[in-house]
Amino acid sequence: MTRPHVVVVGGGIVGSAVARRLTLSDPRPDVTVVEKESAPARHQTSRNSGVVHAGIYYAAGSAKATLSREGVRRLRAYCHERGLPYEEVGKVVVALDEVELGRLREIEARAQANGVPGLRRLDPVALRELEPHTVGLAALHSPTTAITDFSLVAAAMLEDAMGRDARVVTDFEVTGLDQSGGQVDVRAADGRRLRADRVVIAGGLHADRLAVLAGDGPSPAIVPFRGEYHRLAPSATHLVRGLVYPVPDPRYPFLGVHLTRTVGDDVLLGPNAVLATAREGYRRRDVDPRVLRALATSRGFRRFARANLGTGLREIAGSVSRHAFVSRARRYVPAITDDDVVPAGSGVRAQAMDADGSLVEDFRFSRVGAVLCVRNAPSPAATASLAIADLVVDRLDLD
Numbered sequence: 107m108t109r110p111h112v113v114v115v116g117g118g119i120v121g122s123a124v125a126r127r128l129t130l131s132d133p134r135p136d137v138t139v140v141e142k143e144s145a146p147a148r149h150q151t152s153r154n155s156g157v158v159h160a161g162i163y164y165a166a167g168s169a170k171a172t173l174s175r176e177g178v179r180r181l182r183a184y185c186h187e188r189g190l191p192y193e194e195v196g197k198v199v200v201a202l203d204e205v206e207l208g209r210l211r212e213i214e215a216r217a218q219a220n221g222v223p224g225l226r227r228l229d230p231v232a233l234r235e236l237e238p239h240t241v242g243l244a245a246l247h248s249p250t251t252a253i254t255d256f257s258l259v260a261a262a263m264l265e266d267a268m269g270r271d272a273r274v275v276t277d278f279e280v281t282g283l284d285q286s287g288g289q290v291d292v293r294a295a296d297g298r299r300l301r302a303d304r305v306v307i308a309g310g311l312h313a314d315r316l317a318v319l320a321g322d323g324p325s326p327a328i329v330p331f332r333g334e335y336h337r338l339a340p341s342a343t344h345l346v347r348g349l350v351y352p353v354p355d356p357r358y359p360f361l362g363v364h365l366t367r368t369v370g371d372d373v374l375l376g377p378n379a380v381l382a383t384a385r386e387g388y389r390r391r392d393v394d395p396r397v398l399r400a401l402a403t404s405r406g407f408r409r410f411a412r413a414n415l416g417t418g419l420r421e422i423a424g425s426v427s428r429h430a431f432v433s434r435a436r437r438y439v440p441a442i443t444d445d446d447v448v449p450a451g452s453g454v455r456a457q458a459m460d461a462d463g464s465l466v467e468d469f470r471f472s473r474v475g476a477v478l479c480v481r482n483a484p485s486p487a488a489t490a491s492l493a494i495a496d497l498v499v500d501r502l503d504l505d
Contacts, residue, residue: 110303110504111136113292115280115316117146119256119491120483121308122263127495129270135504137272138300139264140292142279142312146264149386150310151488152257153453155335155366155374157349158182158192159486160251162199166219169469170486173497175221177490178250184492185254188262191369195348197251198233200242200438206353207244213353214246224249239345239441251349255369256488263491275300280309283320285475290320304502305477311385311456313481320477326458326466329407330385330397331360333377334425336432337450342442346373350438358417359465363424363434374450375435375442380425381418388452390425409463458482469494471501478502 112128112135114121121139128137139146158181164171185192201210217225228236228245236247264274282293283305292300309316314328338345350365360379367373381401384394401407411418424431429444436442458466458481469490470482478501480494487494 109133109136111138111301112304112306112502112504113290113300113302114139114306114308115292116308116310117141117143117260117264117274117276118149118151118308118310119147119260119263119488120310120480120494121306122146122260122267123491123495124306124308124498125267125272126263127492127499129267129272131499131504134270137267138302139267139272139274140278140280140294140300141274141276144276146274146276147257147260150453150456151260153388153451154256154488155377156253156255156368157366158252158254159489160197160217160222160248161220161486162197162213162217162222162246162248162251163354164216164220166216170467170490171220173469173490173493174486176493177486180492181254181259181489182252185259190254190258190262192252192254193369194250194252195367196236196247196249197349197351198228198237198240198245198247199351199353200233200240200245201353202242202437204243209353209356210244210246217246217248222248222250237347237350239439240350241438241440253349253367253369259488280316280319283316283477285321285477288476290476303476304504306498306502307477307479308483310483311454313456313479313483314458317472317474317479317481320479321474322472322477322479322481325461326470326481327400327404327406328385329401329457329459330382330387331379331455331457332382332387332452333379333455334431334452335374335376335450336428336447338373338375338442339446339448342446343371343373345439345441352438359414363431365435365439372450375432375447376450377453378421378424378431379455380421382454385454387454406459406461406463410459410465413463455484457484471498473501
């Protein structure tokens with residue numbers, strides 16, 4: 107009997123996890139991963155701070171909450187099995203004023219509902235014992251929040267898949283997904299074609315474009331936001347032991363600058379969130395007229411921009427001024443000076459936005475015939491990747 111052929115579009119961590127999971131199926135399908143770059147995991151997977159999220163912030167019962175908690179359990183075991191870095195350095199979520207204290211209590215209730223282990227409320231003295239250079243009225247400590255290198259994790263997942271006969275095809279930019287007779291003709295820009303029985307779109311920054319090629323609707327659309335990082339100089343890395351995070355403000359769509367120790371013993375500051383003018387707009391000068399045209403003609407985006415004008419201007423100020431950027435981190439760690447930091451690159455977040463201008467907060471999937479589309483996979487998608495892969499494969503109905 108001929109094995110069904112599944113094509114996974116996108117070689118980032120979600121696509122890699124799906125490919126690995128497919129090759130563990132019984133019976134095992136024929137699996138091909140196609141990636142538009144010359145190597146997998148060039149974008150969101152390799153341009154992040156490496157935090158394995160414990161599930162603190164997410165609404166109880168949401169896909170983010172359930173998949174992140176299962177994902178953490180699976181990812182910890184996988185990293186230990188494969189000899190990959192996994193360090194439980196812990197996170198403190200720090201409240202700076204009375205308003206944030208109220209929000210901190212709400213976050214604590216969410217985290218407890220999600221089963222986040224070992225949570226502890228810290229007063230200023232206990233906070234200083236844990237993070238000697240951090241200040242705040244109170245903090246919530248998550249001791250099991252961890253760090254890893256997601257690019258290494260994704261590479262290991264693809265290696266597992268290829269060890270079970272999966273193929274990885276690079277420089278394959280998908281320009282067509284034509285369905286007929288229960289199969290999909292997957293076409294590349296250079297004329298190459300693959301015939302598939304099922305297709306999984308895990309295209310990250312291109313998820314909406316690819317979904318439309320498969321016959322899905324245009325919403326949610328991907329709006330790219332650049333997240334810029336700075337890094338503490340080696341002489342200042344002692345100022346942060348683990349992860350120091352702000353209390354989120356529900357009026358604003360993004361978390362804000364925080365401090366993150368990495369598995370390489372760097373300490374990152376950031377990211378901010380600046381509207382990018384290209385899907386892979388890692389620099390200010392990266393401009394794609396198609397992205398500008400889509401933003402300018404989107405009623406939803408214009409509505410979003412009006413509602414968040416003040417936040418956008420503050421983010422731009424932090425982007426062009428190192429002092430403004432560092433001052434946000436200094437609210438939590440006052441000893442950091444402008445001279446202690448250097449630029450450390452950027453990433454671009456694939457933020458899904460509904461037609462009315464609201465940001466899609468949870469994971470979102472859709473199915474069009476033989477094509478399953480991962481329409482929104484924001485953080486904690488890397489943390490939850492192994493659990494997401496189970497969900498995707500279950501929904502493919504390969505039996």
